[in-house]
Amino acid sequence: MIHEVAELTVTPQDMRAFEQAVKEAAPHFQAADGCHGMRLEKVIEQPGQYRLIVAWDSVEAHMMTFRESAGFEAWRSLAGPFFAAPPKVYHLALAVAGF
Amino acid sequence: MIHEVAELTVTPQDMRAFEQAVKEAAPHFQAADGCHGMRLEKVIEQPGQYRLIVAWDSVEAHMMTFRESAGFEAWRSLAGPFFAAPPKVYHLALAVAGF
Numbered sequence: 517m518i519h520e521v522a523e524l525t526v527t528p529q530d531m532r533a534f535e536q537a538v539k540e541a542a543p544h545f546q547a548a549d550g551c552h553g554m555r556l557e558k559v560i561e562q563p564g565q566y567r568l569i570v571a572w573d574s575v576e577a578h579m580m581t582f583r584e585s586a587g588f589e590a591w592r593s594l595a596g597p598f599f600a601a602p603p604k605v606y607h608l609a610l611a612v613a614g615f
Numbered sequence: 616m617i618h619e620v621a622e623l624t625v626t627p628q629d630m631r632a633f634e635q636a637v638k639e640a641a642p643h644f645q646a647a648d649g650c651h652g653m654r655l656e657k658v659i660e661q662p663g664q665y666r667l668i669v670a671w672d673s674v675e676a677h678m679m680t681f682r683e684s685a686g687f688e689a690w691r692s693l694a695g696p697f698f699a700a701p702p703k704v705y706h707l708a709l710a711v712a713g714f
Contacts, residue, residue, distance in 0.1 A: 518659065521666075535710050542713045553714055557707035560617065560674060567620075567707060575659060608656035608666060611634050614641045615652055 517552060519608045520578050522568040525601040531564060534598040538568070541594045544587035545570060550577030564600070575607050616651060618707045619677050621667040624700040630663060633697040637667070640693045643686035644669060649676030663699070674706050 545554040550573035559565035644653040649672035658664035
């Protein structure tokens with residue numbers, strides 16, 4: 517399993533509406549093939565900066581299967597209008613489990 | 616609870632030794648007041664780019680209590696020699712739990 521991280525920027529006055537849109541989009545991730553969880557975190561030091569964190573079976577499950585699905589279109593319809601900058605997306609693989 | 620994210624950069628040939636150093640440093644986080652977990656993730660798209668993710672009671676537990684402790688000195692002694700760029704640190708608070 518890997519994690520998608522999407523760095524998302526919204527204008528600070530849109531934060532409440534954006535968070536509501538992400539809440540409404542959650543079922544589209546939950547229904548996606550190979551998706552194991554999602555959450556939205558906000559950057560404490562920078563209002564309007566967020567990290568969407570989504571657990572996927574693989575990079576392909578996100579970048580190919582999901583990106584070509586109706587779920588992705590639904591996500592973008594809900595959240596996309598709030599993006600004040602292009603999302604920056606990368607993927608994380610566990611290196612050290614720590615504790 | 617909040618999460619510290621430290622964006623860490625090492626030269627690709629140091630990746631294995633760096634991961635070993637982080638493994639050795641884990642007990643210093645585990646022993647820290649207000650620390651609830653840590654893990655190291657690597658950025659799949661960029662070899663040598665890592666995210667250290669640490670769960671803390673609060674930003675203060677990280678930035679004040681831990682940063683002034685012997686545990687922080689131990690962490691930096693182990694991992695610091697591998698840093699190829701200054702770490703970039705920020706903190707995340709949950710905005711939408713998702714699923």
